[in-house]
Amino acid sequence: MEENKRLVKVPTMAEMAASGEEPEILFWVGCAGSFDDRYKRVTRAFVQILEHIGVKYAVLGTEESCTGEPAKRAGNEFLFQMQALTNIEVLNGYNVKKIVTACPHCFNTMKNEYPDLGGNYEVIHHSTFLQQLINEGKVRVKEGGSFKGRRITYHDSCYLGRANDIYEAPREVLAVLDADLVEMKRVRANGLCCGAGGAQMFKEPEPGKKDVNVERTEEALATLGTGGNSVIATACPFCMVMMNDGVKNKDQEENVQVFDIAELIAQAEGLTK
Amino acid sequence: MIGIENIIFLIVAAIGIGLFVWQVRNIRKNVLMGRDTTLNDNPSERINKTLLVAFGQQKMFKRMLPAVLHLFVYVGFIVINVEVLEILIDGIFGTHRVLGFVGPLYSGLMALNEVLAALVIIACVMFLWRRNVTKVPRLWNGVELRAWPKLDANIILITEIVLMLALFVFNIADMKRVLLTGGEVVGYYPVSQFFVDVFGDNPEQLYVIAKVGWWFHIVGILAFMNYLPSSKHFHIIMAFPNVYYSNLKPKGKFTTNPAITHEIKAMLDPGYQPPAPEMDAEGNPIIQRFGAKDVEDLTWKQLMDSYTCTECGRCTSVCPANITGKLLSPRKIVMDTRDRMEEKGEHPAIFAPNHYKELGEERVEVTEEKTLLRGYITPEELWACTTCNACVESCPVNIDQLSVIMDLRRYLVLEESAAPASLNTMFTNIENNGAPWAFSPADRFNWADEIYVPSKN
Incomplete structure (x- = not known):
């Protein structure tokens, strides 16, 4: 069955920028999606869906960093803002408009708390994104x-x-x-x-x-x-x-x-x- | 005709109302101890929320039985106030049922009053039953529900029953007296008519009974009004402004401290000019603590919340930490805030702060510090919170318990570096690795190795 499979090369923002391209969506993987063995399988499944529907997406790869969410909830506003301001610099540098993430914590903090710090994006959780794909008939x-x-x-x-x-x-x-x-x-x-x-x-x-x-x-x-x-x-x-x-x-x-x-x-x- | 009785009434009413105004001013002073915050945006959405949640009791209906019983008492309270207005006019000017001139409308109003008064009595009896006999857990358990809040709840319910009974006594005796003297009964009394003969048929006696009922009702109301500021029953007033000033933003959005933003920006960019700090009246810069240690570090809305709390315990009953036996109880956070505020600032006529040490509550390991943090609320409670917002969602009067927990946590971390050790490790991981776990940032993209999808032909 090998011949029916295709190896996925997950595109990064850096590569896209180098070739003068901009993706439609940035897939924000999050720390659990990057490091937790169980949740990496979710990240991979989501990438398979993105590849399947053929949307133009990219990830930050090693340029991604913690949103600061756990620090904020733990009361460490200073560390949160350090992380957020650094991330916003990266995101704004790539002119990111739309972010999809499979983590509700990343989703919430980027959607609701990043705007106060100068990060304004359309942030969508993967549940909403998948629902849209189903409604549009892209996933059947x-x-x-x-x-x-x-x-x-x-x-x-x-x-x-x-x-x-x-x-x-x-x-x-x-x-x-x-x-x-x-x-x-x-x-x-x-x-x-x-x-x-x-x-x-x-x-x-x-x-x-x-x-x-x-x-x-x-x-x-x-x-x-x-x-x-x-x-x-x-x-x-x-x-x-x-x-x-x-x-x-x-x-x-x-x-x-x-x-x-x-x-x-x-x-x-x-x-x- | 205005006589000595009317003058006495006027004096009693003036004292009652004056004392109430004095107490409300004290409470206002307390609330204004809090930090400033602007909550005037979107007036139309705020009015809508007030109509739905406060007037419409929307969030009460998550639990049907108490919602219906509470609705009886609430509608009774609003409608019977119209009769109180009449009582005030009658009392001052010596008139008798002065609003009677509106005819059928008056009959309708009196009839509605009587039905509601009966429903209020039924509801209050059932509430007493739930509190003292079936002992609904949220109304019975919890370190914050010591003797006073339980007594307070029973005082309120019994007072309401007695006030309603006084109204019936007046209506019954007044109706019988008017009938005996061949007069025409003004208004319609669907409940009292069944009891018309219970006070005998001596017109003079009936006159006295009606008078006693009338005086008892109105003096009772004035006394009860002055009891409110010392009681959880103050919610009947505070619910309305408190809902109006609700948080309209998504519940997941926690506040951002701009002072920290300026500090970080100045750190990252030496050329960054932070705005000049705000000055107080004497021209000294206002330096605020990071987070909250005591009541003055909270906003006026957070302080107002604590005066709106009716101690129903819905928040605590849905709190995942509390359900699983942790010390945290969102209701306690709110009640502690109020107690501490009244200890520090002004206090109403009856004042009974919750000093856990004096009460011998061993599990709440408070210290002797005269601050909200540690003097009332312990770090153990704060660290048990999952920030799930269940308490905020459940509150029928839109109290934001979580925001207080978060502000106290921030003080612990930012001013005292007193986070649990495992959280400090998490902070270090984020600082060093850009992730809350100790993984190398170089491995962050490894998940993308060898992903296959079916190829489309």
């Missing part, structure tokens, strides 16, 4: 692909949902899979956090009865039932880590997998074979 999942009939529950990311009122886009993306979509009790504006936001990802939790991700995973598992072969869908690298850990904590890896919505679409489209 044939008969729901391999997810037909499987139970999927979507876990709302706080920084997409309450922070930016994005509740429907990821759900509409999942709707094309023709799966059995089930909702947890605490969803949308009432969604329960995975426990990683506000820089919790980088520290041990305070003393308590339970970890937040375990509480949330229990809810997801109760919603998915005991049928097995079911999926917790996420749209955030931190949520993914937390839900994965939760599933492991409950010894349910055999029955439940955690996927990002981009992975589900790429799989259903047959891009990952």
Whole structure:
């Protein structure tokens, strides 16, 4: 089957600028998407989708740096602004207009907090981007692909949902899979956090009865039932880590997998074979 | 006819209203201790929000039963105020049911009042039941819900029941007396008519009972009004301005400190000229702390929030940290802010600050420092927050609990470098590697190796 595959050369902004070109979108990968082994698979799936639809995109590659978001949520406004101002210089230097990212934390901070510091871009989260592709007919999942009939529950990311009122886009993306979509009790504006936001990802939790991700995973598992072969869908690298850990904590890896919505679409489209 | 009774009434009313104005001025002074912030943009959106969230009780309806019960009390409060206006006029000028001239409209109003008063009693009894018998967790648990807030809630509910009963006593006795003396009953009383005979048929006695009911009702209202500033019940006034001055921006947008921006720009570019600092009245530059250590470091809106809080605990009941047994309770943050503000500034007639040490609350390890941070709110609480905005979303009166948590965190980090060690490691990683983890920036693009897609033929 090798002859049916093509090696992807991910274009960088530097290369584009050198040849006098400007991409339509900048794909902001984020730190988790660049370094976390699990989330790198999401980055790759998203690139496969970008290649599949043939949009003119580029990444910053090694020129990318942390948005400063975790520093800001942890109270280190100084470090946040250092990062933000440096990033804005790079982005403005490349004349970037439109940014797509698979991380709700990068998305939120670039969309809402960068403008105060001179960074004005159209920032789109990959859930909204995928929804647009589906609406435009650029992504057509044939008969729901391999997810037909499987139970999927979507876990709302706080920084997409309450922070930016994005509740429907990821759900509409999942709707094309023709799966059995089930909702947890605490969803949308009432969604329960995975426990990683506000820089919790980088520290041990305070003393308590339970970890937040375990509480949330229990809810997801109760919603998915005991049928097995079911999926917790996420749209955030931190949520993914937390839900994965939760599933492991409950010894349910055999029955439940955690996927990002981009992975589900790429799989259903047959891009990952 | 104006007699001695009317003069007494006038004096009582003047004292009641005067005392209330004095208390409100104190509260205003406290709120103005806060930093300035401009929240006057988009008046039309603000008015809309006020109509929906404050007048329309929109966010209450996330929980149906309390929403409906609260609606009875709320509509009752607004409509019965029209009768209070009449009582004031009657009381001052010695008239009797002065608004009666509007005829059928008056009958309708009195009928509505009676129905609402009955619903208020039913709702308040059910609220008392929920608080004291079924003990709804958010109304019963939490270190911030010590004796006083619980007593306060019960005082409010019992007072409302008693005030409504006084209104019925007046209506019943007044109606019977008018009937006995062959007069025409002004207005229609669908509830009182069933109880018309309970006070006997001695016109003089009925006159006295009606008077007592009337006086009790109006003096009760004046007293209750003066109780408000010391109570969570002050929300009936503060909810409206507080919603008007809501944050209209996406909840994910946290504030940016421009002073830090200037500092960094000056660092990166030696030629950068930061703007001159703002001066106070005496011409000294105003140097503000980074983040918040005490109440004066918060904005007036954050302080206003704490006067609007009705301690319903919806925020705490949806907080992921609190649900999983951490010390953090967003309601406590808001109540602590109010207590500290009244300790530091002015305070209303009844003042009962929450000193956790004196209360023997061992889990809240506050210090003797007379500041909001550590004196009331501990770093352990602040570091448990996931910044998920569930508290902000749940608040029926648009309090921004998260902004206070963030400002206190900023003080800990920027002024004291007192972040947990693991967060300091994260900061160092970002500084050195451009990522919160200890990975080499040179490896950042490795994910792109060997990605294949099906080739299109």
